[in-house]
Amino acid sequence: MKKSSLFSIAAVASAxxxxxxxxxxxxxxxxxxxACVILPDADSGTRWESxxxxxxxxxxxxxxxxxDIQNAQSDAAKYATIADSQLTKGCGVMVLVDYQGAGIEVxxxxxxxxxxxxxxxxxxxGADYYVSxxxxxxxALQGQxxxxxxxxxxxxxxxxxxxxxxxxxxDGNAKMFLDGALSVLDPAGAKAAFTMTGTWDGAKAxxxxxxxxxxxxxxxxxxxxxxxxxxxxxxxxxxxxKLTVPVSGQDASVAGLQNVLLGKQTATVYKxxxxxxxxxxxxxxxLLKGETVTTDKKLDDGTPYIAVDPxxxxxxxxxxxxxxGNAKAADICTADVAAACAKYGVN
Ligand code: BGC
Numbered sequence: 570m571k572k573s574s575l576f577s578i579a580a581v582a583s584a585x586x587x588x589x590x591x592x593x594x595x596x597x598x599x600x601x602x603x604a605c606v607i608l609p610d611a612d613s614g615t616r617w618e619s620x621x622x623x624x625x626x627x628x629x630x631x632x633x634x635x636x637d638i639q640n641a642q643s644d645a646a647k648y649a650t651i652a653d654s655q656l657t658k659g660c661g662v663m664v665l666v667d668y669q670g671a672g673i674e675v676x677x678x679x680x681x682x683x684x685x686x687x688x689x690x691x692x693x694x695g696a697d698y699y700v701s702x703x704x705x706x707x708x709a710l711q712g713q714x715x716x717x718x719x720x721x722x723x724x725x726x727x728x729x730x731x732x733x734x735x736x737x738x739x740d741g742n743a744k745m746f747l748d749g750a751l752s753v754l755d756p757a758g759a760k761a762a763f764t765m766t767g768t769w770d771g772a773k774a775x776x777x778x779x780x781x782x783x784x785x786x787x788x789x790x791x792x793x794x795x796x797x798x799x800x801x802x803x804x805x806x807x808x809x810x811k812l813t814v815p816v817s818g819q820d821a822s823v824a825g826l827q828n829v830l831l832g833k834q835t836a837t838v839y840k841x842x843x844x845x846x847x848x849x850x851x852x853x854x855x856l857l858k859g860e861t862v863t864t865d866k867k868l869d870d871g872t873p874y875i876a877v878d879p880x881x882x883x884x885x886x887x888x889x890x891x892x893x894g895n896a897k898a899a900d901i902c903t904a905d906v907a908a909a910c911a912k913y914g915v916n
Contacts, residue, residue, distance in 0.1 A: 604634040604853070605660035605684075607651055607675070609668035609691070610643040613737075613769035614798040615822050616842070617666065620895065621690075624842035625664070625849075632850050634661070645671040652678065660684050662853050667691040669739040685856050687849055692741035692868055697856070699868055700849040702840045703876035704742050708749020710838050710881040711817035715750075715791045716757055718815020718835040722790070727758035729790035732781045734774065734803070735767035736795040741868075743767050746795050746819070754793070762788070767795070775802030782806060791815040797825025797837055804833045821882055821890045823900045829884055830901070830909035836883040839890055844877050851875075888915045 606625055608617040622638055629636040637655055641648035648671035655663070656678060663679045663686045665672045672693035676686045680695065688696035719726050731754075736743030747767075763781045768774050774794075782789065789807070791814050794800035800818040807814065818825045819838040828834035852875060855862045866874035882890060890896045902910035910916065 602634050603658065603660050604629045604636050604662050604664060605652075605655035605658075606636060606638040606664040606689075607648060607655075607666065607668075607672075608638065608640040609648075609666045610769075611640055612643065612771070614771075614796055614820050615824075616820050620820075620842040621666075621846075624846045628843070628846035628850050629664075632854065641668050641671065643668065645669055648672070649674065656682060656684070661857070662687065664689045664849060664853075665693055665696070667693045667740065669737070672696075685853070687852060688872070689849055690742070690845065692870075692872065694870055694872075696872055698852050698862065698864070699872045699874045700845065700852055701742070701874070701876060702845065702879045703866075704745035705749035705752070706876075707819060707838050707840070707879045708746040708751075709753050710749075710836075710879060711746065711793060711795070711819065712750035712753030714817040714835040714881065715754060715759070715793055715815050719791055722815065724790050726754070727760075729759065730762040730785055730788045731759055731791045731793060732763050732765065732778070732785065732789055733761040733793045734765040734778070734781075734795060734799060735793075736799075737769040738767045740769065743795065750793055750817075769796070769798070771798040771802045774799040775806060778803045778806050782810070787812075789814055793817055794834075796820050797822040797828070797834070800825060800828065800834050800837075804828055808833070819879075821896065823896055826882075826887050826890060826896055826901050827903075827906045829882065830887055830906055830913060830915070832884070832909075836881050839880045839882040839886075839895075840877070841880075841893060841895060843893075843895075848875050848877050884909070884913045887913055891915055 611618050639651045652675040666689050676693050676695040679686050686696045688699040690701050692699050735747045762785050765777045765781050794817050797818040797820045800816050801824045815835045818834050821837050821839040825837040864873040866876050898916050
């Protein structure tokens with residue numbers, strides 16, 4: 570199944586490459602073939618540097634772009650400085666992952682200079698297109714993990730003590746994830762015993778969870794965690810308290826997949842980077858050719874939204890992520906995870 574999706578990526582990439590070759594006679598080639606990308610941070614999870622960067626580098630280069638990919642390292646001022654220097658050199662397109670709203674001003678500047686802007690993964694007001702996964706579905710899959718985990722533990726969601734946590738509220742995705750989760754949890758009668766302040770900072774998530782744990786007097790039946798990075802900090806505290814309960818996650822990170830295999834995290838939402846990059850390149854190539862881009866969805870502010878389908882990955886599907894090349898068995902199957910890898914065929 571995954572194999573065929575990778576074939577379609579190749580097709581998209583070569584279509585985009587053809588589109589760019591068509592422009593090669595133009596005097597503006599250097600400018601029009603530079604793709605300027607800004608990633609948000611290197612510590613809200615491992616995805617941006619180890620997943621998105623190589624996928625964007627490969628996808629954009631295969632499509633005929635010169636990829637200028639930089640990381641704002643959790644610094645809004647740095648985000649703006651990077652953007653200014655990229656725009657000075659010239660960008661044929663800007664692919665921006667927002668960091669705490671810093672993308673809005675950059676999108677505005679780029680647009681003023683006639684540079685099209687793709688909001689990649691996170692929404693940015695004023696971008697031409699928003700390319701991401703279906704983030705309501707991501708949340709719905711997380712809500713389902715909590716219900717499945719509670720059912721497996723023989724617990725009723727109506728009476729279970731569930732801690733709700735969510736991502737950084739300045740990231741428009743966080744609300745979509747939570748809304749999606751609630752669309753599954755509310756009808757099942759689940760309620761929050763405690764709601765944590767949202768953050769993408771793993772260390773902060775740990776501290777906030779400790780406070781939540783104290784507030785509910787240690788009675789925790791499940792934790793709705795927005796991503797693997799938050800989940801890992803939460804699981805460390807559950808471990809310390811000798812508790813194993815359903816915990817959700819997202820990103821299919823190495824740490825997340827290990828927790829899934831160890832039964833400490835119910836599942837993770839897998840979002841193959843290559844599919845997101847392919848969707849972005851498809852939009853870019855159509856934009857540069859002046860073709861219409863059709864989208865199924867729109868954000869509330871009207872931004873057209875290309876939403877790729879995410880996949881829920883429990884222990885038996887970890888091997889699929891490895892088969893896709895998006896995690897290495899050697900990284901996952903260390904020490905105490907080795908036995909679970911053998912059990913679930915991860916090699
Ligand atoms: C992304 C998640 C990621 C989180 C923290 C969100 O916008 O969609 O995949 O875990 O940011 O970086």
